[in-house]
Amino acid sequence: MESRSVNQFGNQFDLRYKKLNKAQKQAVDTIEGPLLVVAGPGSGKTEILSLRVAKILKEAQVLPSNILCLTFTDSAAVNMRERLAKLIGSEAYRVSIHTFHSFSVDIIQKYPEFFYKGAIFSPADAVSQISILENIFDTLPYSDSLKSSHPEEGYIFLQDVSKVIGYLKKAGITPARFVEIIEKNSAAVEKINQTLVPIIEKRVSSSVIEELKSAAYQLKEDAKKSAQSTAKSGVDLGINGDIESVYIGEFPALEYAVSLTLLEAIDTAEKTEKNEAISKWKSKWFKSNDDGQKVFRDTLNLDKMRSVANIYKQYRDVMHARCLFDFDDMILDLIDAIQKHPRLKYDLQEQYQYVLVDEFQDTNNAQMKILSLILDAPVNEGRPNIMVVGDDDQAVYKFQGAELSNILNFKDSYKDVEVVNMTANYRSTQEILDTATKIIRKGESRLENILPAFEKTLVSSNKELAKGGIVHKVFDTSLHEYHYVSRRIKSLIESGVPAEDI
Numbered sequence: 001m002e003s004r005s006v007n008q009f010g011n012q013f014d015l016r017y018k019k020l021n022k023a024q025k026q027a028v029d030t031i032e033g034p035l036l037v038v039a040g041p042g043s044g045k046t047e048i049l050s051l052r053v054a055k056i057l058k059e060a061q062v063l064p065s066n067i068l069c070l071t072f073t074d075s076a077a078v079n080m081r082e083r084l085a086k087l088i089g090s091e092a093y094r095v096s097i098h099t100f101h102s103f104s105v106d107i108i109q110k111y112p113e114f115f116y117k118g119a120i121f122s123p124a125d126a127v128s129q130i131s132i133l134e135n136i137f138d139t140l141p142y143s144d145s146l147k148s149s150h151p152e153e154g155y156i157f158l159q160d161v162s163k164v165i166g167y168l169k170k171a172g173i174t175p176a177r178f179v180e181i182i183e184k185n186s187a188a189v190e191k192i193n194q195t196l197v198p199i200i201e202k203r204v205s206s207s208v209i210e211e212l213k214s215a216a217y218q219l220k221e222d223a224k225k226s227a228q229s230t231a232k233s234g235v236d237l238g239i240n241g242d243i244e245s246v247y248i249g250e251f252p253a254l255e256y257a258v259s260l261t262l263l264e265a266i267d268t269a270e271k272t273e274k275n276e277a278i279s280k281w282k283s284k285w286f287k288s289n290d291d292g293q294k295v296f297r298d299t300l301n302l303d304k305m306r307s308v309a310n311i312y313k314q315y316r317d318v319m320h321a322r323c324l325f326d327f328d329d330m331i332l333d334l335i336d337a338i339q340k341h342p343r344l345k346y347d348l349q350e351q352y353q354y355v356l357v358d359e360f361q362d363t364n365n366a367q368m369k370i371l372s373l374i375l376d377a378p379v380n381e382g383r384p385n386i387m388v389v390g391d392d393d394q395a396v397y398k399f400q401g402a403e404l405s406n407i408l409n410f411k412d413s414y415k416d417v418e419v420v421n422m423t424a425n426y427r428s429t430q431e432i433l434d435t436a437t438k439i440i441r442k443g444e445s446r447l448e449n450i451l452p453a454f455e456k457t458l459v460s461s462n463k464e465l466a467k468g469g470i471v472h473k474v475f476d477t478s479l480h481e482y483h484y485v486s487r488r489i490k491s492l493i494e495s496g497v498p499a500e501d502i
Helices: 012-018 022-029 045-059 074-094 100-110 126-139 158-170 175-200 206-228 254-272 276-285 297-321 327-340 342-351 365-375 405-413 430-440 478-494
Strands: 035-039 067-071 096-099 234-237 244-248 286-288 294-296 354-357 386-390 418-422
Touching (some): 045 074, 045 354, 045 386, 074 096, 096 100, 126 158, 175 206, 175 286, 206 254, 354 365, 386 405
């Protein structure tokens, strides 16, 4: 295939490309290899995504169908396609632009032989999902702690279990994998209880602190040995290289986390010459059981977790038996199919040679798993053609399992990652940006605080913006606030201000 000429896209690309600033042009021009774009609000990320797709089609030997664009809402997908259509015409409708869920549906429909044994599945509504769970709860033994019920409210833990199942799916954890995690944590809990309970029952003194320190180091070393004996895992240095994290499989080792927090509490106690930090640590990590004995807190939840695992498996089995799925099932089923069927994986890897992900800060572990399965083709040699655009300050899906660590880990996931910071804002005045920055910087888990190299100070760059001011008002109640806002809006509309500008 010959490379496309600029003329095939008319003058639109040149006109829009010339309006870009230096950072935006760098993001558009870097079409080979992994690229992380940290794009603040109003910095033109949708524009650069569209222009970069056009750039790929102009310069790379690929078809529009070889490009996959993933975002989080249907409206964002429509917006991206409309912008792209203005740049490249009808070819925009051959580019794969999806939400993660619509992408899963698309693959399931294209490759039915790899899903549900070729059967046609339908989406389950909320009522059906709750009904299936209620039937499962009916079959639980009366000794099961999750079976508690109320004459009016029904099963007390049903909604909680439903939420946990949702979280597990978003994390890409199958029922079988969940059982493995519980058993590993069970072994870790037993080890923690054997090692620490005899010591924490004693009154804190200098000799007891030494015992605790020795026990903490022992737990830490045991966790490292367990990690090193697991094929998939190892000892992984943390974000800044100064905080260690040991993983058993893909999850942090429980005993390792406990040992680190204990050593931190001991260090504080020794520096302040007070035992308050150790007492707080004991209260946080150890609780009394029904016999009044101190045990590691997770000991009290193991039976419930095993029950959740049982319910989770039954729920998935019933859904499949009835040819039903929910939105999270689609992503989990796609992961399962790619892992089980090499031909499907090879087809997807050959099909999608360029991947772009918008709102990357909102990705959860299951969505990241899909990306990694598509991008780990040997031919990429650790440098797949993926561009991710995100901003931790705009994360809105944390309640759905989104992980900020996905942004932090991106640089470590691939070789020679290019990083572009887009800090020019074209939407707001500097006064608004400065005020917003003061507020957002109060958050602790931010890229700026974790990785100082990420400079995120936004600069107002739109000279055509009208000047405005920030008005600070205090009201006695929310009702007073609503009344003021509604009256103000009505006044502006009556004065001729379009409602969409308010």
